[in-house]
Amino acid sequence: MNRPGLNIPPSLLLILLWFTIGTSHASAQSVRQEQMEIYLHYACRETYRSMQLQEGDIDFLNYLDYKADTGCTGVVHVGFTLSPSEIWTFTADLGMMSDMRFSQMNISASRIVNNTGRYTSWGVSAGISAYPVYLNEFNEYHLLRDTGLMADLDANYRQETLYDPGLDLMPFLLYTKNRLSLKAGTGLRISSFMPFNLLIRQKKDGGNFRREIRYETLYKPALTSISTLHATLMLSDKPGLSVGLQAGAQLLFGMRSIPYKRTILTWTAGNRVTDKITPGSKPFTVTEVSAGIVIRF
């Protein structure tokens, strides 16, 4: 019985065999070099900026983690690292704060440039990152100042998530010996707080007077320094699946402010006054210390 579907020329079979062997050989090589990690960290993030006097206009950065119960903001990090070779490493990191949603995503690529010793090497890392922080109870500015008025008709707890996406570039040093690896780097980051809108509605207690204050914050890119330190200790160095412990620390420092446009509507929408306000830049730091487990395979 003639079966033309299986009638493959011997030369084509040889090509297919060569390709298959070549591919499996290549993947065997890449398995040896390729390394993946999944990690789970709990981080304690502290955002700090010195409180400015509220004599004039509101400065939103005064309300960073304002009146927070704990000393720092808890962040759960889940990340994935892919090292296709010893030179390149790609990392995607998701961060979740107390609102139980992933509001932070950091993506970075790092490359080993040169080995400086038997166990040490240096490289460069670049990536995009966002460090969301909470602005709490910013309406207190009006509650304290606008006496004689119901200063905020919104009785809800006022909280805004402030995102700070940016691009960072960082040279780093890597020390690897046996099951321990240390990575330390410092570099620059350019970022801007994401604009947000806020509305404060006011009414005179025992009167008809009504006022509405609309805030629209504006982009203002800022240059900050970023420094990191990461330590990984693998509990076993067997090939295949292995588990380890990780710890890290990160510090961001820069001079930051949030400029904004303020529109005050008095009695009616037509009676409005708009001002652009730029609070002075002041030192701003984000410190994060984290620890967790890593699974390498």
Place this chain on the structure above:
Amino acid sequence: MKVFRKILIILLIANLVRIIPGCCDCDGPATFFSFNKTGITNLDNSGIFPQSSASDTMRAAAVAFEVSLYDSTGYWYYAALPAKSGAGFSRATAMSCDCAYPMQARAHLTNISITTLFPISDQIAAGAEVSGLFAASLRGNYAGDGVYITPEMLCSQTENKIYYDSGIESFGLFLKPEVQSANARFVMRFTLSDGITLTDTTALITIRP
């Protein structure tokens, strides 16, 4: 037996046909009515949002009234009438057709003129035209959303306005300056686009600081 099956099929088809026009037809033509009656009630606006008040006493900075313009023949009762249905052929619907009944005023509001019968302050004497001292708010916006609108904006929003279920234009008027007299009372004139003016007078208000 065959006859019984045929009857069942015919009944099934008849019931399926009922579903085809089974959507509620709520796009009926608007019924026209005329604003020919006014009603003014007192508002207590000392709190977060205004509430109707039976008291004739108001805070000096919270003098406010609710005005209703409507048709004295009571067209809004149309909304309560049962919807007309095809004779002998009712539609099958998943629920009753709760259609809002569209109504439109023949003449819309073009101007609000308010005269004070008592002095409001040393600068604003009795008999003065004070409509510019009032801010307005639509009744549906009493819950404290945003600031007021001007009486001019209030008038312009009544043009070509479709009123659902009730042909009543209802809004609040809020006096901006604080009343310095012991009493307050206002005459309000509402001019319509057909030239008719409706006039009403507020209750005599006793002012408390």
